[in-house]
Amino acid sequence: MASLISIGECMMELNATDTLNFKRSYAGDTYNTAVYAKRWQPQLPVYYLSAVGTDNLSQEMLSQWRAEGLNTQYVLQTPDAQLGIYAISKDSAGKRCLSYWRKGSAASQLMQLMHAQGVAETLPHFDYVYFTGISLGILSDDDKQALLDLVSDLRNKGATVVFDPNYRPLLWESKEDAIKWLTLAYQVTDLALPGMTDHKALFGHANHTEVVEFVRALGCHEIVVKSSQDGIYAYDAHAEYYCAIDGNSPCIDTTAAGDSFAGTYLASRMAGSDILTAVEAAADVATNVVKHVGAIVD
Numbered sequence: 445m446a447s448l449i450s451i452g453e454c455m456m457e458l459n460a461t462d463t464l465n466f467k468r469s470y471a472g473d474t475y476n477t478a479v480y481a482k483r484w485q486p487q488l489p490v491y492y493l494s495a496v497g498t499d500n501l502s503q504e505m506l507s508q509w510r511a512e513g514l515n516t517q518y519v520l521q522t523p524d525a526q527l528g529i530y531a532i533s534k535d536s537a538g539k540r541c542l543s544y545w546r547k548g549s550a551a552s553q554l555m556q557l558m559h560a561q562g563v564a565e566t567l568p569h570f571d572y573v574y575f576t577g578i579s580l581g582i583l584s585d586d587d588k589q590a591l592l593d594l595v596s597d598l599r600n601k602g603a604t605v606v607f608d609p610n611y612r613p614l615l616w617e618s619k620e621d622a623i624k625w626l627t628l629a630y631q632v633t634d635l636a637l638p639g640m641t642d643h644k645a646l647f648g649h650a651n652h653t654e655v656v657e658f659v660r661a662l663g664c665h666e667i668v669v670k671s672s673q674d675g676i677y678a679y680d681a682h683a684e685y686y687c688a689i690d691g692n693s694p695c696i697d698t699t700a701a702g703d704s705f706a707g708t709y710l711a712s713r714m715a716g717s718d719i720l721t722a723v724e725a726a727a728d729v730a731t732n733v734v735k736h737v738g739a740i741v742d
């Protein structure tokens with residue numbers, strides 16, 4: 445069975461249940477993707493590459509990753525940092541708001557910890573490697589380059605590299621800075637999962653055709669453009685595939701819509717589904733995830 449390694453940060457997720465209380469869980473785009481991949485194909489070996497502290501909350505988070513069936517063999521621990529936290533709340537107009545406490549988190553030091561503990565050299569071959577714009581955005585510039593080098597090394601060992609830009613403006617010095625690094629990331633990617641909203645905001649692309657032309661020119665050969673209003677457009681070297689989205693389906697919280705899509709899509713492809721079957725399965729899961737509050741559905 446093919447293997448997958450997902451690289452990035454998982455945080456403690458706090459969901460405001462009323463004005464005084466939060467419900468705790470754990471989430472982060474690359475973690476969410478790993479969990480939904482594992483849930484879709486439980487026999488799939490799914491590894492998570494990240495860093496946590498040695499404190500009790502970090503240990504509890506690590507236990508939850510294992511309870512989800514993720515392989516945590518390559519997770520690094522440091523006594524000098526803790527986990528990041530984010531909270532989901534609603535403003536007075538009912539709009540979803542995210543607040544973050546993640547600067548200096550253990551995961552933001554992943555590349556330095558890997559270097560200090562000589563982990564990169566011990567990584568075996570993985571069939572698929574998944575990372576996102578958030579995996580890059582939380583790192584220093586030197587570490588962003590180190591992550592791209594690591595991904596390239598894994599690709600040279602035969603991995604298919606999968607990338608979702610997942611643009612979070614707060615993580616970048618400027619739009620230009622984000623454009624520079626996300627473009628470099630696409631250049632080491634085989635399978636791209638761009639969101640229309642991200643590409644509009646960053647690259648000014650007006651439609652899926654402009655996105656696919658841009659991403660293809662950077663070397664990606666399987667491309668799935670997620671355009672929530674218009675549906676999903678997927679491409680390989682031979683054809684274009686389309687899956688409509690039911691605009692009337694209920695949506696309570698969009699957290700992890702793209703991540704659950706990515707996890708299901710990857711697991712389906714790794715299990716041998718064709719592109720359209722994988723897109724349809726992924727869209728179906730994402731449609732269900734947004735009917736629940738929080739990233740990971742119980």
Ligand SMILES: O=C(O)C(=O)C[C@H](O)[C@H](O)CO
Pocket residue numbers: 471472473474476530578612699700701702703739
């Ligand atoms: O926003 C982030 O950095 C996160 O990873 C938190 C959420 O789980 C993520 O946004 C969902 O896609």
